[in-house]
Amino acid sequence: MSEETIDDIMDATYRALCEHGYAELTMQDIAAESTKSKGTLHYHFDGKRELLEAFLEHLIEQFEARTETVPGETPAERLHAFVDELLSSADDDSATAFRTAMLEIKAQSPYDEAYQERLAEFDRRLRDRIADFVADGVAAGEFHEDIDPEATGEFLVTVFHGAQTRAAAVDRSPERTKAYVHDYIDEALRADDGGNADVDVDEPTAASGQEGSR
Template sequence: MTDETIDDIMDATYCALCKHGYAELTMQDIAAESTKSKGTLHYHFEGKGDLLESFLEYLLDDFEERTETVPGETSVERLHEFLDELLTPSDAESADEFRTAILEIKAQSPYNAAYRERLTEFDRALRDRIATIVADGLESGEFRDDVDPDETADFLVTVFHGAQTRATAVDRSPERTRRYVHEYIDDVLRADGASGGDGVSTNRDHTEAGE
Protein backbone atom coordinates (compact mmCIF):
# COMPACT_ATOMS: atom_id res chain seq x y z
CA MET A 1 0.00 0.00 0.00
CA THR A 2 1.22 3.51 -0.68
CA ASP A 3 1.29 5.97 2.22
CA GLU A 4 -1.53 7.79 0.47
CA THR A 5 -3.72 4.68 0.41
CA ILE A 6 -2.98 4.01 4.06
CA ASP A 7 -3.84 7.58 5.05
CA ASP A 8 -7.04 7.40 3.03
CA ILE A 9 -8.18 4.14 4.61
CA MET A 10 -7.22 5.24 8.12
CA ASP A 11 -9.05 8.55 7.76
CA ALA A 12 -12.07 6.66 6.49
CA THR A 13 -11.87 4.29 9.47
CA TYR A 14 -11.80 7.25 11.85
CA CYS A 15 -14.89 8.78 10.20
CA ALA A 16 -16.75 5.48 10.07
CA LEU A 17 -15.99 4.73 13.73
CA CYS A 18 -17.29 8.15 14.75
CA LYS A 19 -20.45 7.68 12.67
CA HIS A 20 -21.32 4.06 13.43
CA GLY A 21 -19.45 3.16 16.62
CA TYR A 22 -17.38 0.00 16.93
CA ALA A 23 -20.02 -2.71 17.34
CA GLU A 24 -22.06 -1.82 14.27
CA LEU A 25 -19.10 -0.97 12.04
CA THR A 26 -18.81 -2.85 8.73
CA MET A 27 -16.18 -2.86 5.99
CA GLN A 28 -18.86 -1.29 3.78
CA ASP A 29 -19.17 1.64 6.22
CA ILE A 30 -15.43 2.24 5.99
CA ALA A 31 -15.44 1.94 2.19
CA ALA A 32 -18.25 4.51 2.08
CA GLU A 33 -15.97 7.06 3.78
CA SER A 34 -13.00 6.15 1.59
CA THR A 35 -12.02 6.70 -2.04
CA LYS A 36 -11.31 2.95 -2.13
CA SER A 37 -13.82 0.19 -2.81
CA LYS A 38 -14.85 -2.46 -0.33
CA GLY A 39 -12.97 -4.90 -2.59
CA THR A 40 -9.76 -2.91 -2.17
CA LEU A 41 -10.20 -2.89 1.61
CA HIS A 42 -10.66 -6.65 1.60
CA TYR A 43 -7.59 -7.02 -0.58
CA HIS A 44 -5.47 -5.30 2.08
CA PHE A 45 -7.22 -6.43 5.24
CA GLU A 46 -8.74 -9.75 6.26
CA GLY A 47 -11.70 -8.04 7.86
CA LYS A 48 -12.83 -5.41 10.32
CA GLY A 49 -10.70 -6.77 13.17
CA ASP A 50 -7.56 -6.78 11.07
CA LEU A 51 -8.23 -3.28 9.76
CA LEU A 52 -8.92 -1.92 13.24
CA GLU A 53 -5.73 -3.48 14.52
CA SER A 54 -3.82 -1.54 11.85
CA PHE A 55 -5.83 1.55 12.73
CA LEU A 56 -4.76 1.32 16.38
CA GLU A 57 -1.17 0.92 15.26
CA TYR A 58 -1.55 3.95 12.99
CA LEU A 59 -2.99 6.00 15.88
CA LEU A 60 -0.03 5.09 18.05
CA ASP A 61 2.51 6.06 15.37
CA ASP A 62 0.67 9.31 14.86
CA PHE A 63 0.61 9.96 18.60
CA GLU A 64 4.31 9.25 18.98
CA GLU A 65 5.17 11.51 16.07
CA ARG A 66 2.97 14.37 17.25
CA THR A 67 4.28 14.23 20.80
CA GLU A 68 7.95 13.76 20.02
CA THR A 69 8.45 17.36 21.01
CA VAL A 70 5.96 18.94 23.38
CA PRO A 71 5.90 22.74 23.31
CA GLY A 72 6.87 24.66 26.45
CA GLU A 73 9.84 26.50 27.95
CA THR A 74 9.99 24.43 31.13
CA SER A 75 9.10 20.87 32.09
CA VAL A 76 6.17 22.17 34.13
CA GLU A 77 4.84 23.96 31.06
CA ARG A 78 5.37 20.89 28.89
CA LEU A 79 3.52 18.66 31.34
CA HIS A 80 0.56 21.07 31.42
CA GLU A 81 0.59 21.29 27.64
CA PHE A 82 0.78 17.53 27.14
CA LEU A 83 -2.12 16.75 29.46
CA ASP A 84 -4.12 19.62 28.00
CA GLU A 85 -3.86 18.09 24.56
CA LEU A 86 -4.75 14.65 25.90
CA LEU A 87 -7.81 15.80 27.81
CA THR A 88 -9.12 18.36 25.34
CA PRO A 89 -7.88 17.42 21.87
CA SER A 90 -7.89 20.24 19.37
CA ASP A 91 -10.30 18.41 17.08
CA ALA A 92 -13.17 18.50 19.54
CA GLU A 93 -15.98 18.11 17.04
CA SER A 94 -15.76 14.36 16.63
CA ALA A 95 -14.06 13.82 19.99
CA ASP A 96 -17.16 12.42 21.75
CA GLU A 97 -17.93 9.89 19.05
CA PHE A 98 -14.34 8.79 18.72
CA ARG A 99 -13.96 8.46 22.47
CA THR A 100 -17.01 6.19 22.52
CA ALA A 101 -15.60 4.00 19.76
CA ILE A 102 -12.28 3.71 21.58
CA LEU A 103 -14.06 2.76 24.80
CA GLU A 104 -15.88 0.01 22.90
CA ILE A 105 -12.53 -1.24 21.68
CA LYS A 106 -11.09 -1.08 25.23
CA ALA A 107 -14.05 -3.17 26.42
CA GLN A 108 -13.23 -5.73 23.70
CA SER A 109 -9.63 -5.98 24.89
CA PRO A 110 -10.12 -9.09 27.07
CA TYR A 111 -11.60 -10.92 24.08
CA ASN A 112 -9.07 -9.79 21.49
CA ALA A 113 -5.33 -10.28 21.97
CA ALA A 114 -4.38 -7.99 19.05
CA TYR A 115 -6.41 -5.07 20.41
CA ARG A 116 -5.01 -5.69 23.87
CA GLU A 117 -1.47 -5.58 22.54
CA ARG A 118 -2.05 -2.30 20.70
CA LEU A 119 -3.81 -0.71 23.66
CA THR A 120 -1.01 -1.81 25.96
CA GLU A 121 1.58 -0.24 23.65
CA PHE A 122 -0.41 2.96 23.62
CA ASP A 123 -0.70 2.95 27.41
CA ARG A 124 3.04 2.44 27.69
CA ALA A 125 3.80 5.22 25.19
CA LEU A 126 1.61 7.58 27.17
CA ARG A 127 3.31 6.70 30.45
CA ASP A 128 6.76 7.00 28.91
CA ARG A 129 6.07 10.45 27.51
CA ILE A 130 4.79 11.72 30.85
CA ALA A 131 7.55 10.03 32.86
CA THR A 132 10.19 11.62 30.64
CA ILE A 133 8.76 15.09 31.14
CA VAL A 134 8.55 14.56 34.90
CA ALA A 135 12.10 13.18 35.03
CA ASP A 136 13.36 16.24 33.12
CA GLY A 137 11.54 18.49 35.59
CA LEU A 138 13.10 16.65 38.50
CA GLU A 139 16.55 17.13 37.06
CA SER A 140 15.94 20.84 36.58
CA GLY A 141 14.61 21.10 40.12
CA GLU A 142 11.10 22.08 39.02
CA PHE A 143 9.45 19.15 40.75
CA ARG A 144 9.67 18.08 44.38
CA ASP A 145 12.57 15.73 44.81
CA ASP A 146 10.39 12.96 46.27
CA VAL A 147 8.25 12.76 43.11
CA ASP A 148 8.67 9.44 41.31
CA PRO A 149 8.43 9.93 37.51
CA ASP A 150 7.08 6.45 36.74
CA GLU A 151 4.55 6.39 39.54
CA THR A 152 3.38 9.90 38.72
CA ALA A 153 3.05 9.07 35.03
CA ASP A 154 1.13 5.92 35.85
CA PHE A 155 -1.27 7.85 38.07
CA LEU A 156 -1.85 10.52 35.43
CA VAL A 157 -2.55 7.89 32.79
CA THR A 158 -5.18 6.37 35.09
CA VAL A 159 -6.76 9.79 35.54
CA PHE A 160 -6.76 10.21 31.75
CA HIS A 161 -8.53 6.87 31.26
CA GLY A 162 -11.04 7.85 33.93
CA ALA A 163 -11.82 11.15 32.26
CA GLN A 164 -12.36 9.41 28.92
CA THR A 165 -14.61 6.72 30.38
CA ARG A 166 -16.72 9.13 32.40
CA ALA A 167 -17.16 11.41 29.39
CA THR A 168 -18.66 8.47 27.49
CA ALA A 169 -20.52 6.69 30.27
CA VAL A 170 -22.12 9.61 32.12
CA ASP A 171 -21.51 12.52 29.78
CA ARG A 172 -19.12 14.33 32.11
CA SER A 173 -16.78 16.72 30.35
CA PRO A 174 -13.05 15.85 30.52
CA GLU A 175 -12.58 19.62 30.88
CA ARG A 176 -13.22 19.26 34.58
CA THR A 177 -10.52 16.66 34.95
CA ARG A 178 -8.20 18.95 33.04
CA ARG A 179 -8.57 21.54 35.79
CA TYR A 180 -7.73 19.04 38.53
CA VAL A 181 -4.74 17.80 36.67
CA HIS A 182 -3.38 21.31 36.34
CA GLU A 183 -3.89 21.83 40.06
CA TYR A 184 -2.24 18.51 40.77
CA ILE A 185 0.83 19.49 38.76
CA ASP A 186 1.09 22.90 40.40
CA ASP A 187 0.23 21.97 43.96
CA VAL A 188 1.46 18.42 44.44
CA LEU A 189 4.30 17.97 41.97
CA ARG A 190 5.94 21.39 41.76
CA ALA A 191 8.83 22.11 44.06
CA ASP A 192 7.45 25.59 44.69
CA GLY A 193 3.85 24.33 44.86
CA ALA A 194 1.14 24.70 47.46
CA SER A 195 2.92 22.49 49.97
CA GLY A 196 4.65 25.74 50.81
CA GLY A 197 1.50 26.74 52.57
CA ASP A 198 -1.38 28.00 50.44
CA GLY A 199 -3.23 24.74 50.04
CA VAL A 200 -4.57 23.00 46.95
CA SER A 201 -5.97 26.15 45.42
CA THR A 202 -4.19 27.54 42.39
CA ASN A 203 -4.09 30.76 40.48
CA ARG A 204 -3.40 29.30 37.06
CA ASP A 205 -5.68 30.55 34.32
CA HIS A 206 -6.59 26.95 33.52
CA THR A 207 -8.77 26.80 36.58
CA GLU A 208 -10.96 29.52 35.14
CA ALA A 209 -11.99 27.34 32.23
CA GLY A 210 -15.63 26.31 32.31
CA GLU A 211 -16.77 22.75 32.53
Protein backbone atom coordinates in the same frame (compact mmCIF):
# COMPACT_ATOMS: atom_id res chain seq x y z
CA MET B 1 0.57 -0.10 0.46
CA SER B 2 1.36 3.55 -0.30
CA GLU B 3 1.25 6.26 2.36
CA GLU B 4 -1.64 7.87 0.48
CA THR B 5 -3.65 4.64 0.55
CA ILE B 6 -2.96 4.14 4.26
CA ASP B 7 -4.06 7.68 5.08
CA ASP B 8 -7.22 7.30 3.00
CA ILE B 9 -8.22 4.02 4.65
CA MET B 10 -7.42 5.24 8.17
CA ASP B 11 -9.37 8.48 7.65
CA ALA B 12 -12.28 6.46 6.27
CA THR B 13 -12.13 4.15 9.29
CA TYR B 14 -12.31 7.14 11.63
CA ARG B 15 -15.36 8.55 9.85
CA ALA B 16 -17.09 5.16 9.70
CA LEU B 17 -16.49 4.54 13.41
CA CYS B 18 -18.00 7.92 14.22
CA GLU B 19 -21.02 7.15 12.04
CA HIS B 20 -21.69 3.52 12.94
CA GLY B 21 -19.82 2.70 16.17
CA TYR B 22 -17.76 -0.43 16.67
CA ALA B 23 -20.47 -3.09 16.94
CA GLU B 24 -22.31 -2.16 13.74
CA LEU B 25 -19.22 -1.25 11.70
CA THR B 26 -18.65 -3.24 8.49
CA MET B 27 -15.97 -3.21 5.81
CA GLN B 28 -18.59 -1.83 3.43
CA ASP B 29 -19.18 1.10 5.80
CA ILE B 30 -15.46 1.90 5.72
CA ALA B 31 -15.33 1.54 1.93
CA ALA B 32 -18.25 3.94 1.63
CA GLU B 33 -16.17 6.59 3.42
CA SER B 34 -13.07 5.80 1.35
CA THR B 35 -11.95 6.30 -2.22
CA LYS B 36 -11.10 2.59 -2.20
CA SER B 37 -13.48 -0.28 -2.89
CA LYS B 38 -14.47 -2.95 -0.41
CA GLY B 39 -12.43 -5.39 -2.49
CA THR B 40 -9.35 -3.18 -2.08
CA LEU B 41 -9.85 -3.11 1.67
CA HIS B 42 -10.05 -6.90 1.77
CA TYR B 43 -6.92 -7.10 -0.37
CA HIS B 44 -4.95 -5.28 2.33
CA PHE B 45 -6.83 -6.51 5.43
CA ASP B 46 -8.47 -9.86 6.18
CA GLY B 47 -11.43 -8.16 7.81
CA LYS B 48 -12.69 -5.55 10.24
CA ARG B 49 -10.65 -6.87 13.14
CA GLU B 50 -7.32 -6.66 11.31
CA LEU B 51 -8.15 -3.24 9.89
CA LEU B 52 -8.99 -1.91 13.35
CA GLU B 53 -5.72 -3.30 14.70
CA ALA B 54 -3.95 -1.21 12.05
CA PHE B 55 -6.16 1.75 12.94
CA LEU B 56 -5.15 1.57 16.60
CA GLU B 57 -1.49 1.49 15.56
CA HIS B 58 -2.16 4.48 13.30
CA LEU B 59 -3.67 6.42 16.20
CA ILE B 60 -0.57 5.76 18.31
CA GLU B 61 1.72 6.99 15.54
CA GLN B 62 -0.46 10.06 14.94
CA PHE B 63 -0.48 10.97 18.61
CA GLU B 64 3.28 10.62 18.91
CA ALA B 65 3.83 12.74 15.80
CA ARG B 66 1.46 15.41 17.12
CA THR B 67 3.14 15.52 20.53
CA GLU B 68 6.74 14.93 19.46
CA THR B 69 7.45 18.48 20.57
CA VAL B 70 5.27 20.29 23.08
CA PRO B 71 5.58 23.99 23.92
CA GLY B 72 7.24 25.17 27.11
CA GLU B 73 10.61 26.35 28.30
CA THR B 74 10.68 24.17 31.43
CA PRO B 75 9.71 20.55 32.17
CA ALA B 76 6.69 21.75 34.18
CA GLU B 77 5.46 23.91 31.30
CA ARG B 78 5.89 21.02 28.88
CA LEU B 79 4.02 18.66 31.21
CA HIS B 80 1.17 21.17 31.45
CA ALA B 81 1.07 21.42 27.64
CA PHE B 82 1.06 17.63 27.32
CA VAL B 83 -1.87 17.40 29.74
CA ASP B 84 -3.74 19.98 27.65
CA GLU B 85 -3.22 17.75 24.60
CA LEU B 86 -4.29 14.60 26.45
CA LEU B 87 -7.41 16.09 27.99
CA SER B 88 -8.47 18.47 25.25
CA SER B 89 -12.22 18.82 25.17
CA ALA B 90 -13.74 18.22 21.73
CA ASP B 91 -17.48 18.51 22.18
CA ASP B 92 -18.62 18.26 18.56
CA ASP B 93 -20.80 15.31 17.62
CA SER B 94 -18.09 13.47 15.67
CA ALA B 95 -15.62 13.64 18.57
CA THR B 96 -18.27 12.33 20.96
CA ALA B 97 -19.13 9.51 18.58
CA PHE B 98 -15.47 8.60 18.18
CA ARG B 99 -14.90 8.49 21.96
CA THR B 100 -17.87 6.12 22.21
CA ALA B 101 -16.52 3.90 19.45
CA MET B 102 -13.09 3.78 21.09
CA LEU B 103 -14.73 2.81 24.38
CA GLU B 104 -16.40 -0.07 22.55
CA ILE B 105 -13.03 -1.19 21.17
CA LYS B 106 -11.49 -0.99 24.64
CA ALA B 107 -14.34 -3.13 25.96
CA GLN B 108 -13.32 -5.82 23.45
CA SER B 109 -9.66 -5.82 24.49
CA PRO B 110 -10.00 -8.39 27.34
CA TYR B 111 -11.18 -10.87 24.69
CA ASP B 112 -8.89 -9.78 21.84
CA GLU B 113 -5.15 -10.07 22.37
CA ALA B 114 -4.25 -7.87 19.40
CA TYR B 115 -6.45 -4.99 20.59
CA GLN B 116 -5.09 -5.42 24.10
CA GLU B 117 -1.49 -5.34 22.91
CA ARG B 118 -1.97 -2.12 20.97
CA LEU B 119 -3.88 -0.40 23.76
CA ALA B 120 -1.22 -1.53 26.25
CA GLU B 121 1.49 -0.12 23.99
CA PHE B 122 -0.28 3.24 23.83
CA ASP B 123 -0.67 3.14 27.61
CA ARG B 124 3.03 2.42 28.06
CA ARG B 125 4.11 5.20 25.73
CA LEU B 126 1.90 7.71 27.53
CA ARG B 127 3.29 6.64 30.90
CA ASP B 128 6.88 6.83 29.70
CA ARG B 129 6.36 10.24 28.13
CA ILE B 130 4.90 11.68 31.32
CA ALA B 131 7.61 9.99 33.41
CA ASP B 132 10.25 11.65 31.23
CA PHE B 133 8.74 15.10 31.83
CA VAL B 134 8.62 14.45 35.57
CA ALA B 135 12.18 13.08 35.68
CA ASP B 136 13.39 16.15 33.80
CA GLY B 137 11.56 18.33 36.33
CA VAL B 138 13.15 16.51 39.26
CA ALA B 139 16.62 16.82 37.67
CA ALA B 140 16.05 20.55 37.09
CA GLY B 141 14.90 21.10 40.68
CA GLU B 142 11.41 22.07 39.53
CA PHE B 143 9.74 19.03 41.05
CA HIS B 144 10.29 17.59 44.50
CA GLU B 145 13.28 15.25 44.58
CA ASP B 146 11.25 12.45 46.20
CA ILE B 147 8.69 12.34 43.40
CA ASP B 148 8.64 8.97 41.62
CA PRO B 149 8.42 9.69 37.84
CA GLU B 150 7.17 6.19 36.93
CA ALA B 151 4.46 6.16 39.58
CA THR B 152 3.38 9.67 38.65
CA GLY B 153 3.17 8.58 35.03
CA GLU B 154 1.00 5.60 35.98
CA PHE B 155 -1.25 7.82 38.07
CA LEU B 156 -1.76 10.47 35.37
CA VAL B 157 -2.38 7.87 32.66
CA THR B 158 -5.05 6.31 34.89
CA VAL B 159 -6.62 9.75 35.32
CA PHE B 160 -6.54 10.27 31.54
CA HIS B 161 -8.26 6.95 30.81
CA GLY B 162 -10.86 7.62 33.50
CA ALA B 163 -11.63 11.05 32.08
CA GLN B 164 -11.98 9.68 28.56
CA THR B 165 -14.25 6.86 29.74
CA ARG B 166 -16.48 9.30 31.65
CA ALA B 167 -16.65 11.57 28.63
CA ALA B 168 -17.88 8.68 26.48
CA ALA B 169 -20.05 6.88 29.04
CA VAL B 170 -21.81 9.74 30.82
CA ASP B 171 -21.02 12.72 28.57
CA ARG B 172 -18.81 14.33 31.22
CA SER B 173 -16.40 16.86 29.75
CA PRO B 174 -12.75 16.28 30.75
CA GLU B 175 -12.27 20.01 31.34
CA ARG B 176 -12.72 19.83 35.11
CA THR B 177 -10.38 16.85 35.34
CA LYS B 178 -7.83 18.77 33.29
CA ALA B 179 -8.02 21.68 35.73
CA TYR B 180 -7.49 19.30 38.66
CA VAL B 181 -4.44 17.76 36.97
CA HIS B 182 -2.93 21.20 36.37
CA ASP B 183 -3.44 21.96 40.07
CA TYR B 184 -1.89 18.61 40.97
CA ILE B 185 1.23 19.44 38.98
CA ASP B 186 1.60 22.85 40.61
CA GLU B 187 0.63 21.88 44.14
CA ALA B 188 1.85 18.30 44.59
CA LEU B 189 4.83 18.04 42.26
CA ARG B 190 6.48 21.42 42.29
CA ALA B 191 9.32 21.97 44.74
CA ASP B 192 9.21 25.78 44.76
CA ASP B 193 7.28 28.06 47.14
CA GLY B 194 3.59 27.43 46.87
CA GLY B 195 4.35 24.00 45.43
CA ASN B 196 4.08 20.84 47.45
CA ALA B 197 5.48 22.22 50.68
CA ASP B 198 2.38 20.97 52.49
CA VAL B 199 2.56 17.50 50.93
CA ASP B 200 4.21 14.93 53.15
CA VAL B 201 6.06 12.69 50.69
CA ASP B 202 6.38 10.00 53.36
CA GLU B 203 2.60 9.63 53.39
CA PRO B 204 0.96 7.35 50.78
CA THR B 205 0.21 9.66 47.86
CA ALA B 206 0.04 9.12 44.13
CA ALA B 207 3.01 11.44 43.71
CA SER B 208 5.22 9.36 45.97
CA GLY B 209 4.42 6.19 44.07
CA GLN B 210 2.29 4.67 46.82
CA GLU B 211 -1.40 4.00 46.67
CA GLY B 212 -3.50 6.57 48.45
CA SER B 213 -5.67 9.62 47.98
CA ARG B 214 -5.28 13.36 48.03
